[in-house]
Amino acid sequence: MPRPAVLREAYQAPAFLISQVALDVEIRDEHTVVRADLNIERQRPDIPLLLDARHMRLQAIAIDDRRLRAAEYEVSSDRIEIADVPQRFRLATTVVIDPEGNRALEGLYRSGPMLCTQCEAHGFSRITPFPDRPDVLSRYRVRIEAHRATYPVLLSNGNPVESGDLPEGRHFAVWEDPYAKPCYLFALVAGDLSCVEDEFVTRSGRPVRIGFYVDHGNESRVDHAIASLKRAMRWDEDHYGLEYDLDRYMVVAARDFNMGAMENKGLNLFNAAYVLASPDTATDDDYEAVEAVIGHEYFHNWTGNRVTCRDWFQLSLKEGLTVLREQQFRTASRASGVARIEQVQTLRAQQFPEDAGPTAHSVRPDRYVEINNFYTPTVYEKGAEILRMIEALQGPGTFVEGVRRYLHEFDGQAATIEDFLAAQESVGQRNLDGFRTWYSQAGTPVVRVEDEWRDGHYRLRLYQQTPPTPGQPVKRPVPIPIGFALYDPNGAELELPPTQGLVREDLILIEDEAMELSFGPFERRPVPAFLHGFSAPVRLDYAYTPQQLALLVTAEADPFLRWESVQELMILAHAELVDGEPGAIVGVLLETLQRLAANPPEDRALLAWLMSLPALTMLAERQARIDPEAVVAAHQRLKLEIGAALCGPFSVWAEWGSTGERGVDRRALSNVALDYLAAQGTSAALELARKRAMNSHNFTLVLGALNALNGTGSSQRALALAACRESWRDDPLRLDRWFSLEARAIDGDVAASLQILLDDSAFTWANPNRVRAVLGAFGTQNWRAFHRPESYALYARLLLRLDGTNPQVASRLSKPLLRWRRYAEPWGGGMHDALMTLSAERLSPDLGEMVTRALD
Ligand code: ARG
Numbered sequence: 028m029p030r031p032a033v034l035r036e037a038y039q040a041p042a043f044l045i046s047q048v049a050l051d052v053e054i055r056d057e058h059t060v061v062r063a064d065l066n067i068e069r070q071r072p073d074i075p076l077l078l079d080a081r082h083m084r085l086q087a088i089a090i091d092d093r094r095l096r097a098a099e100y101e102v103s104s105d106r107i108e109i110a111d112v113p114q115r116f117r118l119a120t121t122v123v124i125d126p127e128g129n130r131a132l133e134g135l136y137r138s139g140p141m142l143c144t145q146c147e148a149h150g151f152s153r154i155t156p157f158p159d160r161p162d163v164l165s166r167y168r169v170r171i172e173a174h175r176a177t178y179p180v181l182l183s184n185g186n187p188v189e190s191g192d193l194p195e196g197r198h199f200a201v202w203e204d205p206y207a208k209p210c211y212l213f214a215l216v217a218g219d220l221s222c223v224e225d226e227f228v229t230r231s232g233r234p235v236r237i238g239f240y241v242d243h244g245n246e247s248r249v250d251h252a253i254a255s256l257k258r259a260m261r262w263d264e265d266h267y268g269l270e271y272d273l274d275r276y277m278v279v280a281a282r283d284f285n286m287g288a289m290e291n292k293g294l295n296l297f298n299a300a301y302v303l304a305s306p307d308t309a310t311d312d313d314y315e316a317v318e319a320v321i322g323h324e325y326f327h328n329w330t331g332n333r334v335t336c337r338d339w340f341q342l343s344l345k346e347g348l349t350v351l352r353e354q355q356f357r358t359a360s361r362a363s364g365v366a367r368i369e370q371v372q373t374l375r376a377q378q379f380p381e382d383a384g385p386t387a388h389s390v391r392p393d394r395y396v397e398i399n400n401f402y403t404p405t406v407y408e409k410g411a412e413i414l415r416m417i418e419a420l421q422g423p424g425t426f427v428e429g430v431r432r433y434l435h436e437f438d439g440q441a442a443t444i445e446d447f448l449a450a451q452e453s454v455g456q457r458n459l460d461g462f463r464t465w466y467s468q469a470g471t472p473v474v475r476v477e478d479e480w481r482d483g484h485y486r487l488r489l490y491q492q493t494p495p496t497p498g499q500p501v502k503r504p505v506p507i508p509i510g511f512a513l514y515d516p517n518g519a520e521l522e523l524p525p526t527q528g529l530v531r532e533d534l535i536l537i538e539d540e541a542m543e544l545s546f547g548p549f550e551r552r553p554v555p556a557f558l559h560g561f562s563a564p565v566r567l568d569y570a571y572t573p574q575q576l577a578l579l580v581t582a583e584a585d586p587f588l589r590w591e592s593v594q595e596l597m598i599l600a601h602a603e604l605v606d607g608e609p610g611a612i613v614g615v616l617l618e619t620l621q622r623l624a625a626n627p628p629e630d631r632a633l634l635a636w637l638m639s640l641p642a643l644t645m646l647a648e649r650q651a652r653i654d655p656e657a658v659v660a661a662h663q664r665l666k667l668e669i670g671a672a673l674c675g676p677f678s679v680w681a682e683w684g685s686t687g688e689r690g691v692d693r694r695a696l697s698n699v700a701l702d703y704l705a706a707q708g709t710s711a712a713l714e715l716a717r718k719r720a721m722n723s724h725n726f727t728l729v730l731g732a733l734n735a736l737n738g739t740g741s742s743q744r745a746l747a748l749a750a751c752r753e754s755w756r757d758d759p760l761r762l763d764r765w766f767s768l769e770a771r772a773i774d775g776d777v778a779a780s781l782q783i784l785l786d787d788s789a790f791t792w793a794n795p796n797r798v799r800a801v802l803g804a805f806g807t808q809n810w811r812a813f814h815r816p817e818s819y820a821l822y823a824r825l826l827l828r829l830d831g832t833n834p835q836v837a838s839r840l841s842k843p844l845l846r847w848r849r850y851a852e853p854w855g856g857g858m859h860d861a862l863m864t865l866s867a868e869r870l871s872p873d874l875g876e877m878v879t880r881a882l883d
């Protein structure tokens with residue numbers, strides 16, 4: 028029986044509130060005993076007490092010290108019901124749980140030398156019986172008891188208040204969190220870990236003890252994470268006036284973690300991949316990712332923890348806002364103009380496809396079966412984009428004021444997206460109703476632009492339309508701020524007098540289905556530029572000529588739009604190659620790139636982006652029905668054409684990696700150049716890449732060289748990969764890179780090659796990073812081998828295997844199979860068949876929900 032959906036409309040305030048939680052967690056070798064003592068107060072008459080409780084054995088239950096008889100309560104597989112309870116009472120429960128057997132990595136589970144917790148969204152009810160919902164906020168006192176030699180470190184939220192030794196080599200620690208919190212922010216860690224300490228003094232003088240807990244041997248790899256945390260703490264004070272509010276900030280790095288990280292109050296838990304970094308083990312992109320996730324989890328302390336979500340439909344209230352804050356932080360801490368390009372790239376490669384597929388949902392969804400399926404690019408990244416548009420219209424100062432008003436008004440409470448919008452409205456001049464539609468409506472709006480040039484006047488007509496999505500056939504218009512400029516054909520920007528429809532000289536706001544603007548008189552037909560800084564998460568549909576795009580690449584000052592113009596040109600060139608031989612468009616593209624190479628922007632990181640080909644997904648999105656073989660073949664051809672035309676500058680830039688040239692930007696460009704050169708297959712390029720992969724001490728350059736070699740099938744590739752495998756064998760994070768390189772290179776007999784990886788002594792289904800390194804890389808980055816009907820069937824069998832132990836990760840990894848309707852035959856039919864086989868099996872609610880939506 029499939030689990031019934033939860034509906035947003037059905038929300039009811041909690042029937043019972045719990046002011047105090049006292050937990051006693053007794054860790055034994057075979058199992059863990061959890062005793063809970065809850066102070067409960069009824070909010071409405073005549074309602075039974077319902078406690079969520081999963082994967083546990085109830086040993087005792089008492090109200091106000093009186094043990095309940097079996098007839099007084101009912102236990103099912105996911106809850107405990109007590110029909111008759113007083114108005115105000117103490118509930119005591121004792122349960123036994125099995126962290127060692129927990130493969131789902133929700134609740135309390137083992138990861139390497141520790142036991143740790145993941146409670147968002149519903150892990151707490153795998154630890155102790157509790158109303159597992161975010162609008163029940165309580166103060167926690169937690170006592171942990173364990174064997175001292177095995178578990179020397181005992182941590183929970185808040186401040187340590189007591190600790191000591193016990194008989195038989197055991198010890199205990201007591202932690203108290205002064206802030207009331209929802210149970211999803213509870214955390215506990217017990218293990219044998221090293222602690223690296225530091226200190227931060229808040230601007231009002233509160234000293235904060237920082238502690239990073241990592242596996243022994245990794246102490247030297249946390250400097251960057253700690254420095255990032257301190258920068259984030261300072262930035263939040265400077266930008267939002269928000270200070271940290273506890274005496275301790277602890278971060279624990281876990282080897283096994285389903286997601287990126289978790290913002291538990293005062294005790295963040297992290298996937299080790301987002302904490303550990305050193306130049307010889309992490310790429311420059313990894314460094315960026317660590318800073319982003321460290322910042323993200325820190326910013327949650329206000330947006331998420333001090334003010335939390337009323338229910339899980341409001342998830343974007345904390346996630347969208349925290350992603351925006353993380354983006355603002357990272358943009359501020361970087362000199363280069365590429366931060367926004369990276370954000371847009373992520374949004375387009377991940378969120379746009381979701382919004383156009385069977386699992387499309389609004390940023391504030393209306394229903395879910397498994398909430399873990401809604402930690403999506405839509406809730407996170409599109410949620411952040413909505414706020415960015417609000418910020419653009421309110422102005423940055425007013426937006427900050429609105430955030431502060433919201434935090435002040437709802438401090439210590441569980442709030443809604445509506446509450447946030449109302450706070451923004453109360454500080455600004457603007458009615459934000461249109462943005463309420465952004466939150467409730469799925470799908471990416473398309474802005475189609477038509478223009479006309481007559482008698483020296485330039486007229487623009489803009490039409491917006493959002494395509495139908497599952498369950499939402501009819502769409503309403505939304506407010507769309509569109510950055511705007513006009514260029515003279517010689518590249519000079521034209522001054523625009525105040526015109527109806529322009530909110531500012533450089534901003535159009537389209538609010539209805541259509542709008543018209545008129546400019547001029549001009550002497551020559553101008554070239555328009557739209558969406559500066561990607562001012563709205565929409566698709567722009569304007570029929571640029573290759574020449575116009577080439578003009579914008581040099582005329583535009585906005586790094587995003589410069590990149591966008593080259594990307595468009597590359598997409599047009601790719602389409603030309605799908606249809607046949609290189610022609611006029613490829614010609615314009617190559618000239619444009621040559622001109623860029625001869626006259627490069629100061630910002631070398633930007634240059635690296637300008638030279639990079641669009642990802643295969645981006646190219647595929649442009650096809651009416653996706654033919655993966657054609658997409659891959661034309662992409663490869665385009666890469667060869669560009670590599671041949673620019674081999675001069677590429678050879679110079681590729682060498683930058685060898686001459687000890689330092690700096691993130693130069694390394695990025697060197698890697699892009701080396702990739703083009705290696706694709707040419709000359710032995711000079713392959714040897715350069717091999718030597719760099721085997722000898723460089725900089726991991727960015729090593730991985731860049733391996734990536735360049737990986738698609739070549741050369742002997743140099745084989746040598747370099749084998750050498751890396753050997754030297755990375757004791758470092759799980761680098762070994763993941765090796766697995767992923769291998770999974771991306773599989774070709775020929777797919778089943779046999781994949782089986783070799785799965786049979787590797789270092790492969791394990793129990794570690795999400797390792798599983799993602801193989802299945803994730805194969806499903807999303809190896810188009811050649813994955814997009815075959817027999818591979819889809821094989822992939823489905825692997826998902827089923829994984830679903831038996833870790834439904835959350837299995838569900839996420841199902842994404843490459845879901846959009847079968849978009850694919851031409853035989854691919855679409857093959858994906859569909861694979862989904863049908865899955866749907867005939869007993870699936871978890873997680874994977875089951877994804878498969879059902881895909882087939883609906
Ligand atoms: N709140 C976390 C973050 O964005 C994500 C945790 C999600 N975990 C999960 N199992 N759904 O930082």
Ligand code: ZN
Pocket residue numbers: 323327345346349
């Ligand atoms: Zn988050």
